[in-house]
Amino acid sequence: MTDLISTAIAELEKNKRNRKRKVWAAVIIILALIMIKPVSIFSVNFFLFFSKLFNTGGALPNQVLWAILGIFVGAIYGAWAARRKYNLDAKWVLYPVGGLTLFILICLLINKV
Amino acid sequence: MKTLEELEEDIRELLILNNRDVNIHNYPDLISNARELGFDTGALAVLVSEVYGKTDWRAYDRIYEQLNASETVARGAFFDKDAKQIIESVKNDLPAQKVIPYIISIISKEPYNFEPRDLTPPDWSSFRNFWMHDEAWQRYQQQVEPVYWCDVKATTLEQIGEISFRKKEEAMEYLENKLYLPPLVTLLTRNVSRTKSFERIFEEEKDLEKRYLTIIYRLNNNLPFRFHGKTYNTVAELLNDGCDSHELFLQMEALYGKGHMHIWLKEVNAEQEKFLTEQNDKNGFLTFLYKVNNQYPYYLNGKRYNSPVQLTEAAKNTGVVWPEIFSAINAGHLQTWFAGLNNQHWNDQLVHGISTITSSGFYSEEEHKLATVQTLINLVDPASPIPSVKAVPESLSFLNTEASKPVEQVIQLRLAGSGFVKVKVQLDEEFEGVSIDKEFIKFYSLVDNNTGEIKLRIQPMMLVKDRIYNVNIVVTSIYEQVHIPVTISVTFPKRAYILEMMKFSAIGALFFMLIISIAPVLYNYPDDVNYFSQDTSISDLPPGFLGFLFTFLLLISGLWYSYRFIKQKYKTNVND
Numbered sequence: 189m190t191d192l193i194s195t196a197i198a199e200l201e202k203n204k205r206n207r208k209r210k211v212w213a214a215v216i217i218i219l220a221l222i223m224i225k226p227v228s229i230f231s232v233n234f235f236l237f238f239s240k241l242f243n244t245g246g247a248l249p250n251q252v253l254w255a256i257l258g259i260f261v262g263a264i265y266g267a268w269a270a271r272r273k274y275n276l277d278a279k280w281v282l283y284p285v286g287g288l289t290l291f292i293l294i295c296l297l298i299n300k301v
Numbered sequence: 302m303k304t305l306e307e308l309e310e311d312i313r314e315l316l317i318l319n320n321r322d323v324n325i326h327n328y329p330d331l332i333s334n335a336r337e338l339g340f341d342t343g344a345l346a347v348l349v350s351e352v353y354g355k356t357d358w359r360a361y362d363r364i365y366e367q368l369n370a371s372e373t374v375a376r377g378a379f380f381d382k383d384a385k386q387i388i389e390s391v392k393n394d395l396p397a398q399k400v401i402p403y404i405i406s407i408i409s410k411e412p413y414n415f416e417p418r419d420l421t422p423p424d425w426s427s428f429r430n431f432w433m434h435d436e437a438w439q440r441y442q443q444q445v446e447p448v449y450w451c452d453v454k455a456t457t458l459e460q461i462g463e464i465s466f467r468k469k470e471e472a473m474e475y476l477e478n479k480l481y482l483p484p485l486v487t488l489l490t491r492n493v494s495r496t497k498s499f500e501r502i503f504e505e506e507k508d509l510e511k512r513y514l515t516i517i518y519r520l521n522n523n524l525p526f527r528f529h530g531k532t533y534n535t536v537a538e539l540l541n542d543g544c545d546s547h548e549l550f551l552q553m554e555a556l557y558g559k560g561h562m563h564i565w566l567k568e569v570n571a572e573q574e575k576f577l578t579e580q581n582d583k584n585g586f587l588t589f590l591y592k593v594n595n596q597y598p599y600y601l602n603g604k605r606y607n608s609p610v611q612l613t614e615a616a617k618n619t620g621v622v623w624p625e626i627f628s629a630i631n632a633g634h635l636q637t638w639f640a641g642l643n644n645q646h647w648n649d650q651l652v653h654g655i656s657t658i659t660s661s662g663f664y665s666e667e668e669h670k671l672a673t674v675q676t677l678i679n680l681v682d683p684a685s686p687i688p689s690v691k692a693v694p695e696s697l698s699f700l701n702t703e704a705s706k707p708v709e710q711v712i713q714l715r716l717a718g719s720g721f722v723k724v725k726v727q728l729d730e731e732f733e734g735v736s737i738d739k740e741f742i743k744f745y746s747l748v749d750n751n752t753g754e755i756k757l758r759i760q761p762m763m764l765v766k767d768r769i770y771n772v773n774i775v776v777t778s779i780y781e782q783v784h785i786p787v788t789i790s791v792t793f794p795k796r797a798y799i800l801e802m803m804k805f806s807a808i809g810a811l812f813f814m815l816i817i818s819i820a821p822v823l824y825n826y827p828d829d830v831n832y833f834s835q836d837t838s839i840s841d842l843p844p845g846f847l848g849f850l851f852t853f854l855l856l857i858s859g860l861w862y863s864y865r866f867i868k869q870k871y872k873t874n875v876n877d
Binding site: 224225226227228229230231232233234235236237238239240242250251254255256257258259260261262263265266267268269270272273274275276277280284 | 762763764765766793794797798801802803804805806807808809810811812813814816817818823824825826830832833834835837839842843846847849850852853854860863864867868871872
């Protein structure tokens with residue numbers, strides 16, 4: 189008798205969960221449809237910015253500079269990982285951040301965005 | 302062969318005994334002794350008169366005068382109290398042993414002719430019985446009707462006392478109630494106040510044994526004390542014999558506890574009466590014992606100790622006596638002994654030591670007992686070594702350790718003295734990453750527990766890099782505090798840091814290159830293109846803007862997931 193009741197309760201919970209998930213899915217889809225346009229405009233501007241920033245006038249291909257950007261960002265992640273692993277001071281993460289900032293600044297000095 | 306002094310002493314004695322009139326011919330021994338020394342009869346007579354001249358007869362004259370003047374002697378009797386009076390009067394000049402024979406020599410001869418009466422057998426050398434001449438004795442016997450106590454004739458209270466002493470069981474039957482004795486007292490003394498004092502004993506003392514004792518000593522305070530089959534006239538003799546073995550000691554303690562000694566000493570008015578204590582327990586007995594003579598031994602659990610140092614020597618050799626010593630301290634017995642030996646300052650120091658142990662806070666009950674005994678040992682014998690602890694090594698240094706693996710170091714503690722001690726081990730400053738594994742260590746040399754170990758554990762990853770830590774391991778006992786300095790510094794893991802950075806940099810470079818290589822349009826814009834504002838319509842956006850969206854989202858998700866990855870995977874792993 190009691191296991192009948194417990195199975196009934198489990199069914200009811202599952203139905204509630206499914207309904208909840210369906211509601212969330214619906215909300216997300218609606219939000220996504222609304223947000224597509226602003227986000228795509230933002231992403232276009234994003235890449236445009238970097239294209240102007242890394243404009244070398246043909247001396248270096250843009251991929252190289254993107255790769256250098258990737259090196260700095262990766263260094264930040266790596267420093268943070270090392271900090272977590274070896275319990276280092278916070279300043280060691282800031283060095284690569286400083287490096288990234290320096291790189292961006294140099295590019296800004298050279299190119300007009 | 303006698304010496305000249307001995308011969309002169311003999312002559313002097315004869316002069317005393319014969320009331321200064323000696324006929325040397327009555328003493329052939331004297332003549333032969335003198336002849337051995339080279340004196341013939343004539344020279345001996347000269348020697349006798351020399352001795353007579355040399356002796357100071359004034360004291361003897363005083364005695365003679367007193368006897369002549371005495372009323373009782375005139376009436377024909379001489380009692381012990383008269384003798385005591387005379388002894389007292391010449392006590393500065395002559396000892397009692399010389400006075401008594403002199404008196405006897407006078408009263409037993411002409412013109413007095415006293416004889417010792419009333420005791421059988423009569424004692425010719427003392428005044429335990431009284432001396433009378435025949436006429437006075439007959440008169441006395443007619444005057445005083447003898448009474449019969451326990452079927453023996455008695456004419457004085459002292460005699461009744463003596464009979465009761467000799468016939469204890471029979472006398473005790475008669476002392477069960479007051480019908481028997483008080484009437485006899487009235488008869489003999491013709492004085493009701495004395496009877497009343499005896500009746501009071503019956504009323505006040507319910508214990509038959511104590512009643513018996515009080516009565517016999519009040520009747521006759523010359524009676525000895527019975528203990529373990531022997532009789533003793535003085536407390537000192539009794540205690541001396543009683544201290545010979547543990548069994549006797551316990552019996553003495555029991556007698557004291559029952560109050561028998563109190564009764565005896567009070568009735569006899571001994572000078573040791575002032576040493577008696579109010580409590581009848583063991584402490585009271587010990588106080589009394591050591592007040593009489595503080596050289597008497599102390600018995601602990603059946604063993605005899607003549608001095609406290611002997612006791613501590615035994616404690617230093619075996620641990621079996623330690624619990625016994627502690628219970629004796631707890632009950633106060635040892636302190637009573639020390640106080641009797643005029644070592645009250647030991648008791649004060651012991652109290653101080655015990656409070657130190659308790660206030661330290663980390664002794665269990667068993668350990669408390671051991672520590673107390675240890676304190677006592679050091680107190681009584683200041684030369685014995687204090688249980689001190691030494692550390693090997695005495696200091697540690699971990700400079701420039703790489704922050705990779707935990708470091709463990711064993712420190713050994715050794716008992717340098719001997720005895721029992723418990724130490725508390727702790728760091729004087731708490732840091733995460735530095736720890737010791739034990740808090741308390743016990744040492745006890747009598748069970749060969751002489752060493753202990755502490756493990757120091759350092760986890761460099763938890764410590765701040767490039768900083769010198771100075772921490773002390775503090776070993777505290779009630780006797781001392783030992784500091785073991787430890788210096789630690791952890792260096793920055795340069796290699797590991799750079800390695801991690803390079804790993805992620807490489808991945809980052811590759812990832813970003815990948816992102817940007819999806820479509821050349823992402824990085825290939827002519828210079829004059831402006832940023833698109835938010836209200837550009839869709840148709841004005843460059844074709845393939847969805848591709849931009851897609852790539853951007855790819856980039857963001859890549860960054861996000863690597864963040865999650867690092868967060869999950871990289872932790873300060875101490876077991877690396």
